[in-house]
Amino acid sequence: MRTPKPQLLRLQTLIYQGCCLLPCGANKNPLIKAWPSSDGFSLQQIADHPGVKSVGLRTGTEDGRIISVDLDGETAVDKVAEHGLNPFTGTFIVGRRGDTYRLKLQFQLTPEQDAQIGPFQGKIHTKDPINGAKGEAVEIFYSRRRQVIIGGRHPSGENYIWLDGCGPDALSAPDAQWWAFLKECHASSLQPSAAIRRGGTPSRNGRSRRANPCPTCGRHDGPGGSNLWCEYSSSGLLFCMPGSTFSAPAGLRVGDVHNGWALKKITQTADGPVHVFGNHDLDKLKRQNNAQAR
Structure with a gap:
């Protein structure tokens, strides 16, 4: 003691x-x-x-x-x-x-x-x-x-x-x-605009959907969860927000795939890096690779 x-x-x-x-x-x-x-x-x-x-x-x-x-x-x-x-x-x-x-x-x-x-x-x-x-x-x-x-x-x-x-x-x-x-x-x-700032980057047309839980960092509400949130944009992108408890895995680079989501870009904000992911389409990737090989 x-x-x-x-x-x-x-x-x-x-x-x-x-x-x-x-x-x-x-x-x-x-x-x-x-x-x-x-x-x-x-x-x-x-x-x-x-x-x-x-x-x-x-x-x-x-x-x-x-x-x-x-x-x-x-x-x-x-x-x-x-x-x-x-x-x-x-x-x-x-x-x-x-x-x-x-x-x-x-x-x-x-x-x-x-x-x-x-x-x-x-x-x-x-x-x-x-x-x-x-x-x-x-x-x-x-x-x-x-x-x-x-x-x-x-x-x-x-x-x-x-x-x-x-x-x-x-x-x-x-x-x-x-x-x-x-x-x-x-x-x-x-106010709606403030709610978007709390949650992070909005989609281009202002519409988004909460990711609960986030498939890349696990952020969620409820016991042990967070009062912030990650978001899906209307175009299908996932905005994974920074945080001390929940955040995207360290060391990810653009193009890396995590839990079926491919990292598209990393945007630096005052709160830390926002990781932007897109759905990883394996078939599409194969088609692109085949086209490049021809």
Whole structure:
């Protein structure tokens, strides 16, 4: 039995408030398969879990009414500042010493606020990826199918920090300004165009069909599943979305076939590579090869 570290012990206040904590690995991934339906772990269970490198906090109405605002870059910080919001104070804030502009703000909605919105995930792109650098965005998570890292080690090797005076005991409800911003993000997430952005690349005529499960990465809803989705276009293409839990197999090249689907192209997005597959027609390939041999 390992002794929980002092920082980990400070998270006990979140458990008292009905929050769900999860053991996570080096790549921010939960270390249990059915994490969206887990009852949560005690601090001792997290400390003892094999391979644990960080602690995840599940969001959503069922788990302490936690809503998380993820600011990924300077332009994301500027975006909330445009709304008159201060992202450096007022609640439980997770940051990184190596990058001042990577922040996660956790709020606990009041029952009255929770009654005004439903589960959602929103994203505001603030900077496109350039020359291999990641894009920047504001992301909002309020769904038990999402968890955010609130302590431990970042994949870069540095440890997460809590801003001064903004540890777990500072967890608060959003004030009027933050609440207006969050409601605006919730309303935007309900628009069709936003739904397509959450799911990824749409078909050319805007019509698509959810792949549940995805035949190439296995993404699905339900226990252990995802709140994102992969899509079939009306022309028969499969858009396989990036993710930490579900994603296309690493190392695939254009022309490779996986589970009957041939990789057509890879499109880089702010969230990662979207793999575009087409149905692998073996007979058609044979006909093409025969024609080329003549």
